[in-house]
Amino acid sequence: MLSPNSSRRLGQDWKTVGTAGSLQSLKKFNNQDFSHLRASCLSQGLLFEDDTFPAHVSSIGPNLLPEDKLWLIQWKRPTELQRNPHLIMDGVSRFDIMQGEIGDCWMLAALGSLTLQKRFLENVLPKDQGFRDDYAGIFHFRFWYFGDWVDVVIDDRLPFLNGRYLSVHPRTSNEFWPSLLEKAYAKLRGSYQNLHGGYISDALVDFTGGVQIQFSLKDPPSDLEEILKAADRSQCLMGCSTSGQLRNIELRNGIVQGHAYTVTGATKIRYKNAWEHIIRIWNPWGHGEWKGAWSDDSPEWDHVEPKYREALCRDKDDGEFWMSCENFQEHFSWLYICNSTPTFLDFGDQNHTTWSVDRHICQWSSMLSTERKNYSPGALSRNSQYFFKVTDYDPKTYNVVISLIQKHADNTLDAQKLKIGFLIFRKNSKILKQDFALARDVTNYFILSPGTYAVLPVTSENQEFEFLLRVFLKNQDYNGEPDYPLSPMLPKDELRFNQDSSYKIIFLRYANQGSAIDASQLQQLLNKEILQEEMTSLGGRFSFDSCRGILALMDLNSNGRLTLQEFGSLWRRLAKYMDIFKREGRNHSGFLDVSELKSAIRRAGLSVNKQLLQLMTLRYGDTARRIGFSDFICCMLRLETMTYAFQNLAEGGPQLSMTTVEWLTLVMYS
Incomplete structure (x- = not known):
């Protein structure tokens, strides 16, 4: 986890073109255009060779290995290693990763967390590449660097020492996305040597463009458990690390000193008539696990209901394990949480x-x-x-x-x-x-x-x-324009929709200068202000009944009207779900199919099973089980509200005799 003694060359090869560094207008690292280079190689029948990050010891770095070993390194393409190589097989998973000789656990721990969050993973790992008809020995990956998204092009020659991967190697022999992504990150950082020791906090930001916060576990905040649960609920990337003068030393309890891990989950579980907070952690070595309480074969699991034990406990030597929050704070030094915005600090806020x-x-x-x-x-x-x-x-x-x-x-x-x-x-x-x-x-x-x-x-x-x-x-909720204008982290077409003062102007326009709006006024507002774009309008308008349902969900005073404060809460949720709808509706048909709806629900931080998903498409979809934007809004508002209503009821104790899914099945189809 410590930085290497040698100075880094971060930014030494930094050459960009263009004026914007967004995902829609990427900057090109070393001025290399992936599409142009691949097309040129295909037309000439050549495999790409990257002169800016060559198959040479200069790309390894002078101090990573003794000089005699440096010159023994061989570079091989996946097509030389396997008859049928794949970039990805059966999806991307943290279990695809096994750390190699390079001490880049900090980067791999962040990468393991990235695999859990599809919305971030798709930004880093483009889909327009592989080993099929358009294979030309060239690949590209995207990272966020100092405020801009940059596209990094590499060839697929990988370093080997004595017949073994020098870098990360995949658990499945013919799957190569981990090794190629690691090479692209090494190029961004200047060399493989510059991955040998680093900070997981840096990699989390480079993979997301988000904001990360470090929490000391030796002096943790009093609300650490709430922060962890909020981070897990809002689909943050999370990692942790241990201290120790000697790095990569495995203790008798299975924990490795001076090492970085991925936090893959946090929950509370019923244990001996009480609640136990437990945390799931993954070792980027791909093996080596905690041997104490709540480990794979510990007796604590014998006192957990079988359905929860089967859902949570994986008795495999895959590097992943559970431990209690107390043991987590005792044996780890730092917790790292990262997201686009600091949603992990919203744990006391039910208004999202x-x-x-x-x-x-x-x-x-x-x-x-x-x-x-x-x-x-x-x-x-x-x-x-x-x-x-x-x-x-x-x-x-x-x-x-x-x-x-x-x-x-x-x-x-x-x-x-x-x-x-x-x-x-x-x-x-x-x-x-x-x-x-x-x-x-x-x-x-x-x-x-x-x-x-x-x-x-x-x-x-x-x-x-x-x-x-x-x-x-x-939640900048104030009248008039701010003295110092803000820049919301939303797509450009969302800016108009989510500006802090705009909803108040709109509210007053439809409230006819009153202090509240009813269902009829809400219907006019939504149809005129929200359905302005083709993608949101194709699925139909907001009906009066649907607006009555929306109002009932947001009406805290139960008087059939929305105040400005209640409407402000609704407006923010509309902004969130419009963004999700556009992201998941990739064919721009104005509808979401079943799989896209499932992905949208996951992106919103919620969960449903297959039966409930089918009921929702039956209740809110058209004859083809597709859901338009207005019905999507009604569906998601109800799902979100009822999910948190159940959680609040469940906090009251064991007297609630139904599961979350049973509750949602009851309320989502009614």
Whole structure:
């Protein structure tokens, strides 16, 4: 988990074209265009050879192996290794991965978590490649780097030492996505050597473009269990690590020192007439498991209902195991959680509020140093300050997350060696918060009362290089335009829909200057404001009955009308489900089929079984069991509301004698 002694070449080969680094307009690493290069190779009957990351020791790195071993490395293509190679077989899974000689457990632990979240995995692993008719020895993968998504092209020559994979090797001999993805990441980082030791937090961000937060398990937050459950529910990427001076030493209890793992699940289970919080963890070695309580063959499982034991416990030496939350905190040092926005901090919020983000890219200032204890008002005023406004406030929930990432210029010191951080202070006031660390990424979360704040990036070195500052604000619910405009992390066509002040203007327009709207007014609003695009309008309009149903779900006062606050909650859910509908409706027909609906439900952080899924398509779909946007909204709002209603009932104790699926089957078809 420690960074290598040798300095990294991060960014040394960084050459990009274009003006945007979004997934729709990728930047090209080393100015290499995958489609153009593959077409050229196919037309000439050649297999691609990447001169920018050649089959040479320079791509390995000079210090990864002794010199005599470096020159024994052989490079082989999958077609030389297997008669029938595949990029992917039977889907992508963490169990496809087995760590090789390189000490990149930090990257593989993040990759294992990535395989669990399809919405992120599809961004990194493009589908337009393989070993079939269009095979030309060339592949590409996408990573997020310093605010931009970049496309990295590689050839498929893989390094071998004494006939064995030097890099990660797949559990199935003819499946090659793990080895090729690892090679692309090594190219982005400069060499395979630069993967030999690193930080799982960096890889989580590089795979998602999201925000990650580290939690010390030696001094954990009091609400750690709630954060874990919220992270699991909102489909975050999660990892953890152990400490230890000696790396990769397996203790008698099965835990490896100085090692990174993937957190693959968190739940609570009925055990001896009480509730036990347990966590599921995976070792990227592909073997080697915890041997204590809640391990595969531990006696604790004998006191769990058989159906839960069968669903949760896998008695296989595949590197994955369960352990109690207490043992987790005792034997691990750090927990890492990452998502597009910090939804894992929403555990006390039943309204599923949104987060927005303001981004700034600028040069470090040399006027302030992290070594100073006190900062004069004059020094603060001379440095670049980035303002944000807090209006949404609950003293029990976090509402601000600040992330600072450093990017070094070519041939500078290892980024991990420089201390960076930030100061937070109110306008015309003293410093309230400060956070510093020797890391590429310094991120922290806060509860800030309403007001205008400034954040000031600070570094320990007098060097010129860029930083990326992101300020995440929770549920900005205020009147008028903000003093400092925000940039919501939503697709471009979502910006108009989800701007904080727009729903209030719309509400007042249909409320006829009143304080609430009824079902008829809601129907007019939804049909005129939501169904403006072809994809959402093809499936039909919102009926009066469906609007009465939507209103009933959101009407906290049970008076048949929605207040502005209740409508604001509905508006945010509409934004979320519109985004999901567009992402899953890939053929742009205006409808979701059964498989797309299942994927949409999973993307929303909910779950259903096959029987319930069929009932939902029967209840909300057309004759072909397809669901249009208006019916999709009605279906998802009811599913989400009833799911959390059941969870609230279940918290009351064991007197509830039905499962979640039984409850949902009852309420979703009625």
